[in-house]
Amino acid sequence: MFFVDTIETAGLGNRSYLAGGQRAAAVVDPPRDIDRVIAAAARRGVRIALVVETHLHNDYVTGGLELARVTGARYLVPAAAQVSFDRVAVADGDITPVDDGLALRALATPGHTPHHTSYVLAEAGRDVAAFTGGSLLIGSVGRPDLVEPRLTAELARAQHASAHRLAAELADSVPVLPTHGFGSFCSSSQAEGSATTIGDERRRNDALVKDVDTFVAELLAGLDDIPAYYAHMGPANAAGPAPLDLTPPRRADAEEISRRLAAGEWVVDLRSRVAFAEGHVAGSFNFEGDGPLATYLAWLIPWGRPVTLLASTAADIAHAQRELSRVGMGRPVAAATGGPEDWTGPATALRSLRRSDFAGLAAARERGEDPVVLDVRRNTEHLGGAIAGAVHIPLHELPRRLGEVPPGVVWVHCAGGARAAIAASMLDAAGREVVAVDDGFGAAAGAGLGVAVPATASSAP
Incomplete structure (x- = not known):
């Protein structure tokens, strides 16, 4: 049988x-x-x-x-x-x-x-x-x-x-x-x-x-x-791929993390978007370890750029390392476990960012705050319906198009919240004031945000 x-x-x-x-x-x-x-x-x-x-x-x-x-x-x-x-x-x-x-x-x-x-x-x-x-x-x-x-x-x-x-x-x-x-x-x-x-x-x-x-x-x-x-x-x-090496990466202390950030390397925080918003190392990016980590991190990072992983536990680091190896990213140069207070020096303040939903975005508009709405969904998603007045830059284009985001407080959304969290961390690392919309896009119309089918999809210039 x-x-x-x-x-x-x-x-x-x-x-x-x-x-x-x-x-x-x-x-x-x-x-x-x-x-x-x-x-x-x-x-x-x-x-x-x-x-x-x-x-x-x-x-x-x-x-x-x-x-x-x-x-x-x-x-x-x-x-x-x-x-x-x-x-x-x-x-x-x-x-x-x-x-x-x-x-x-x-x-x-x-x-x-x-x-x-x-x-x-x-x-x-x-x-x-x-x-x-x-x-x-x-x-x-x-x-x-x-x-x-x-x-x-x-x-x-x-x-x-x-x-x-x-x-x-x-x-x-x-x-x-x-x-x-x-x-x-x-x-x-x-x-x-x-x-x-x-x-x-x-x-x-x-x-x-x-x-x-x-x-x-x-x-x-x-x-x-x-x-x-x-x-x-x-x-x-x-x-013919080389044999896989899943031995743990070397451990980094707060000084090394700071040094790698200053050198322009990527430091990736694998914790949940909720935990990241509450407190994180300035300049780090948030790619949740329990999501499609390999797809989006490998898509966005300049190929071959060294990456340091931050996570709550060694098991989280090992899981991420395995995921990234599947797309040939190679071994992380370093890793650290614990929490953001363990990854920063005594003189370094932690960063935080705001989270909200589409109802919160509608309320901000009603208060006359004139928020910048950034839609980071893909072109095909955007063509199916978009919030009136939103700026559309697909997530995978955002690193090279950060300068196109208008000034002001940026409310960034996707279809469900995960990609918005990545984009919010990138905007935060660039020094922008940002609000991550952690909500399903289906709630946007119900919040009165004027969802309509755009004439064309955004494309990179």
Whole structure:
């Protein structure tokens, strides 16, 4: 009897899979921190015989090469992917045994990348699961614009054809097990649900219910911004990532933290946005450790800039270090635990910032305070409705556009509060008086703030 175990990397919106039988298993699209995969195999009591990549990933550093080296597994990578290491080159139609009666069949499904390959798990000749990587997702497909702008339209058409190939060759009952689509920016849209089948997708997936021209036009029109760190993931995966080092970073005292801030390095406070607002080290940035830390920190920080982590506990530091390693940020140069009073010298005053909600913003307007409203949501979010008079600068553009924020007290908001907290910390570090709006955007209209659909989205000059 076969099994499929899901290994979820929620912070990046991805899933890896361990699939096998009584003695051996295959790992599909493994995360960089391979200890989780090895532990999953140990719980099943199986040997990892195959490590399989659907494509060279753009949103995380793979652990595939290291996992294959450590376990002695065969490393299957699409033949058309250009890599700098030895692997088993997989072509369309190749069948690779996994365990007694279990095998993987490769299906070329270009679109997310030109070389993208899906794998169908068959038991005794019957298809039982389809690992679709960045091809067919839950109610969606993977983005076609991550490889080369000139290929985007061509790859979008290929996505449509690949989805139809999967639907044509597989029975409705076959589970679809994608890698992306659970919050990952590799997904072309954010679909709901956590499980699906070929039959489910045949009824609801745009790639399967719309003609190719309509599908491509709507897909291309809906593409959102690409995280900046994606530019570094493909080359790292093609070169062959180095083994992961999760040993704890060196401990920093208040003097060292101050010195690193003065040198222009990033000091990142991982505590909750509530705790950060109450008191923090001047100049530090707030990226909550229990949110999508890797996505937004890796997106915003100048690539390669040293980072020092501050958190309440050593466990919080270790969690953040693991998250950041998944996108290739490398080891933090230093870390400190405790609270802000432990991270500042006796002559250094702590900073604080105000928090409020949309009702508070409406009240400030009614009092005639003329607050500056800063919307840091992405362009596609902003197009769906914005507060009248708000300045729109997407969060990922804010570090280079701080000078565009008008003078005055800045009330910064996003869709739910997390990104607003990051933006507020950056404005605070720049010396601006700021209020972080910690509220769901749906409450803005109810507060009487005049939400309307803007004529166009903001774009960087």
